Amino acid sequence: MTSFVEVGGSWSTNEDIALCQSWVNISHDPITGNKMKFHHMWSKIHGEFCQRSGSIRTEMALSSRWKLLNKALGKWRNALTKSKANIQSGQNLTDEIIQAQMWFGAMGQGKKSFVHFHCWEIVKDCSRFKIIPTGSPVVMNETPLHDSTSTDSPLDFPMETESPFVPRPPRPIGRKAAKAKRGGTSTNECVQLLEQIAKSTSLRMERDLKRDEMDVAREEAFVIQQQRAQEEDIADREMKIMAMDTSHMSPETKAFWKLRRRDVMRRKLFHDDGPSNTDWLNDENH
Secondary structure, rough: OOOOOOOOOOOOOHHHHHHHHHHHHHHHHOOOHHOOOOOHHHHHHHHHHHHHHHHOHHHHHHHHOOOOHHHHHHHHHHHHHHHHOOOOOOHHHHHHHHHHHHHHOOOOOOOOOOOOHHHHHOOOHHHHHOOOOOOOOOEEEEEEEEOOOOOOOOOHHOOOOOOOOOOOOOOOOOHHHHHHHHHOOOHHHHHHHHHHHHHHHHHHHHHHHHHHHEEEEEEEOOHHOOOOHHHHHHHHHHHHHHHHOOOOHHHHHHHHHHHHHHHHHHHHHHHHOOOOOHHHOOOOOO
């Protein structure tokens, strides 16, 4: 299979998808996933990635790309968690995604919007990317229905660039505390975030307007400069015509330059409004 990507080029969406699929299949294998060493894991991921995408990227390139995707996907999980905790009755999935995007942008360190939705659909069910609810767990016969104490495999990380141990998720807060937080701090933080976004938008629009005004001013200055240069060029040529020595020229050449001088004087005196009505312009000895 021929490669469609040059080494070191930009990553395409299809490559990101193939990388996430390969990472999930190899690192979350129920038999060998938890016992695999880093270098062995990325060797197998690299083999499956090349088979899926036809790319010739190196193992180190895959590891570096996964480090970026891992960071963005982790931020998106945290943003979705905050959005789900802050969503109000009557709001739909669109409202939840909009709030999540605002939280994602407010977290800083990287892009302001999350764009790797294809990758998220692939990894969202993995233990490290699962969204942990902030409410109290549902209990039946003294046994929680959802176990939130599972940890990730050490193979979730790039080649020896991060610690293989994942901290235990924090204990969920109580129902009353969650309601109080939703009605107070979360609402205030959302309002502050919206105000910050509006301020940033206003500043960006003002900056763009000033840049457009400067561009217009530069274009006008350029046009004026071109006009002045053209006028100076015409004046220089007219000066040479008027100063031309015709004493040594043939009668035909003298007649030619006489007409040129007459045209120059017509433009100077009458702004090219018509033929001259002065006797001296028609003087044969001029």
